[in-house]
Amino acid sequence: MDAGGRAGGGAVMRMIRVLLAACALAAAQAPEEHLRQGREHVREERWEEARAAYTAGARAAPGDIRFPLHLAGIAFKLGDHRTARGHLHAALRIDEGNAYANDFLATLYALDENLDAALKYWNRVERPVAASLRLPPGLRIRPTLLDGLFAFPPMGLIRRDDYLLTRARLEQVGVFPRYRFQVTPQAEGEKFEVEFAATEQAGWGPAGVARYVLPLRGIFFQSVMPEYRNLGGRAVNLSSLARWDRNKRRFGFVLSGPAGDDGSIRQAVYVDHRRERWDLRRSHRSGDAAPADLDLRQLAAGYGFRGIVSHRHAWWVEMEASWRSWPGGVPEGAEFAGGFAPIVRIGLDSRLLDVPERRFAVETGMSVVTGKVMRSGLGAFVQTQGRMEGRWYPRARGEDGAMRMLVRGGRTAGGLPFDQLHVLGIERDTGLWMRGHAGTVDGRKGSAPMGRDSVLATWEVDKVVHRGGFWTLTVGPLLDAGRVWDGRGGFGGPGWLMDAGVQGRVRLLSGPEVTLSWGRDLRGGGSVFYAALGRGPMLGRPFSGGQFLD
Incomplete structure (x- = not known):
C-alpha cells in the first residue's frame, strides 16, 4: 500500500x-x-x-x-x-x-x-428502636405475665423474630382474641412509639347483656357453653359444654393456663363424657345388617401441655385415660371392644413457609397417637397423622378475599377402637369436615364415611360482604375432596369423594363465629345445609382437637 x-x-x-x-x-x-x-x-x-x-x-x-x-x-x-x-x-x-x-x-x-x-x-x-410501649388501660392480666409475653424490649430494637415470638405467645394464652401492634415514628428523633391495642377477655364475658347471652350461643344445638377467661389475671381459662340432645348427650370442660411467666408453655386438664347413639347402616360394609341403634358411652380425662420453641416451632403432648362401654350390648367386630384405654398423643407444629410481603404462609403439623384397649384382644394401636395448611390474604390489608387450603391425612397400625376411627363428614364433634356429607342421620351419628386411614383436602375463600362495628359477614365458595380406607375392619368409603358448595361466616365483635354452609356431594348427589359455631369441634382436645382427628 x-x-x-x-x-x-x-x-x-x-x-x-x-x-x-x-x-x-x-x-x-x-x-x-x-x-x-x-x-x-x-x-x-x-x-x-x-x-x-x-x-x-x-x-x-x-x-x-x-x-x-x-x-x-x-x-x-x-x-x-x-x-x-x-x-x-x-x-x-x-x-x-x-x-x-x-x-x-x-x-x-x-x-x-x-x-x-x-x-x-x-x-x-437496625430499625425500629422503640422509645416506649403503650398498653391498653385497665387490663386485668397480671403485669408480670403480660411483660413476659413480650419477647422484644419495650425500649430498644424490635427484631422481627422477637415480634413473631410475641404473637405466638399472645395467641397461646388465649386472653386476647383480637390485638394489633402499631409502630409510629416520633415527631423528633429516630425512635418509634409502639402501641399494643387489644380486646381482653376476662370473667364470664363482656359487661352487659352479652355476658348472659354468650353461654347460650349453642342453645339451638341443645347446648350451653359457659366460659371463664383470665381467672385471677393469670390467663387461666375454662371452656365447657353441656348438651342434652338425646342422641348426642355430652358434658366436658377444658381448664388451661400458663406454666410460667412468659406464656411459652401452656398446660391443660380436660374431662369429656359422652352418651351417643349411632346408626351405622350407611357407613358399615354390612349395610342394613349393621347396628341401627348403637349406644356408646365414653368417659375421657387427660392432661396436656404445649411448648413454644420459637415463632416457627411448637410441640405438644396429651396423656389421656378413657373408658368406653356399650350399655345396649356389644356388637360384633373387634373395633367395638370396650374397657379402659390409655392414650398418648405427641405432636409438632411448624411454620414451613412465610412470605409476609405477599401475606402468604404455609404451616405444617404432625402427630403420633398410641394407645390400647386393655380388656380386649385388639392389641396396641399407633396412628400417624399430618397436616399442611396454606393461607393467603390477597389484599395489602384486611382479610377480604382470604383463601385457605388445608390437607390432612392419617394412617393406623394395630387394633383401633371404634371411637378413634376417622370420620369424613360435617358434625359438631369432629374436625374432618366434608361439607356435603352429613355426619348424622335422624340425629344419630354414623352416616358419614369412616375408616382407619384417611386423606382430606379442603379449599375455601372468604369474601367480606359486610363489615360493621358490631358484626362482619363473609361469603365464599368451598371445595372438599377426601377418602377413607379400612383394610381390617368393616368400615371404609366407596372411593374418592368430592363436595362443592358455599359458606358464610358471621363474626360478632365480642362473641363467637357462626358458620353456615351448604355443600353438594358431587358423587352421590345429596346436599347438606349446616350451622355450626366456629370452624371445628365444639369442644375439642386442648391441643390436638380439630387439627387432626378428634
Whole structure:
C-alpha cells in the first residue's frame, strides 16, 4: 500500500474512534439527562412526564438505583402504594442494603398494617428502636405475665423474630382474641412509639347483656357453653359444654393456663363424657345388617401441655385415660371392644413457609397417637397423622378475599377402637369436615364415611360482604375432596369423594363465629345445609382437637 493509502486508512480509523467516543459519552450522559428532566418535571408537579423520564432512564441504565427510587417516590405521592412497593423491590434487587430503600419500603408496609413485612426491611437498617410501649388501660392480666409475653424490649430494637415470638405467645394464652401492634415514628428523633391495642377477655364475658347471652350461643344445638377467661389475671381459662340432645348427650370442660411467666408453655386438664347413639347402616360394609341403634358411652380425662420453641416451632403432648362401654350390648367386630384405654398423643407444629410481603404462609403439623384397649384382644394401636395448611390474604390489608387450603391425612397400625376411627363428614364433634356429607342421620351419628386411614383436602375463600362495628359477614365458595380406607375392619368409603358448595361466616365483635354452609356431594348427589359455631369441634382436645382427628 502506498503512502496515500496508508494515510487514508489512518484517517478512517481516527474517525471511527471519535464516533465511538461520542457514542460512549452520549450513553453516559443519557441517564443524567433523564434525571435532570425528571427532577424538573417533579418541581413542576408534572408527574406523568416525570415518570416517563425516570422510566426511560431506568431502561438506559438498569443498574442505576436512583431511577426506581424516584419512581417509587412518584407512586407514593400519587397514592399508589402497590406500585411504589414494586419499584422499591426493584431498587433492592440492585442494592439489598440500601438504607433509604429499606426504610421507605418498611414504612409502606407499616402504613398497610403489615408489621411483619415492615420489620423484615427495617431490621436490615437496625430499625425500629422503640422509645416506649403503650398498653391498653385497665387490663386485668397480671403485669408480670403480660411483660413476659413480650419477647422484644419495650425500649430498644424490635427484631422481627422477637415480634413473631410475641404473637405466638399472645395467641397461646388465649386472653386476647383480637390485638394489633402499631409502630409510629416520633415527631423528633429516630425512635418509634409502639402501641399494643387489644380486646381482653376476662370473667364470664363482656359487661352487659352479652355476658348472659354468650353461654347460650349453642342453645339451638341443645347446648350451653359457659366460659371463664383470665381467672385471677393469670390467663387461666375454662371452656365447657353441656348438651342434652338425646342422641348426642355430652358434658366436658377444658381448664388451661400458663406454666410460667412468659406464656411459652401452656398446660391443660380436660374431662369429656359422652352418651351417643349411632346408626351405622350407611357407613358399615354390612349395610342394613349393621347396628341401627348403637349406644356408646365414653368417659375421657387427660392432661396436656404445649411448648413454644420459637415463632416457627411448637410441640405438644396429651396423656389421656378413657373408658368406653356399650350399655345396649356389644356388637360384633373387634373395633367395638370396650374397657379402659390409655392414650398418648405427641405432636409438632411448624411454620414451613412465610412470605409476609405477599401475606402468604404455609404451616405444617404432625402427630403420633398410641394407645390400647386393655380388656380386649385388639392389641396396641399407633396412628400417624399430618397436616399442611396454606393461607393467603390477597389484599395489602384486611382479610377480604382470604383463601385457605388445608390437607390432612392419617394412617393406623394395630387394633383401633371404634371411637378413634376417622370420620369424613360435617358434625359438631369432629374436625374432618366434608361439607356435603352429613355426619348424622335422624340425629344419630354414623352416616358419614369412616375408616382407619384417611386423606382430606379442603379449599375455601372468604369474601367480606359486610363489615360493621358490631358484626362482619363473609361469603365464599368451598371445595372438599377426601377418602377413607379400612383394610381390617368393616368400615371404609366407596372411593374418592368430592363436595362443592358455599359458606358464610358471621363474626360478632365480642362473641363467637357462626358458620353456615351448604355443600353438594358431587358423587352421590345429596346436599347438606349446616350451622355450626366456629370452624371445628365444639369442644375439642386442648391441643390436638380439630387439627387432626378428634
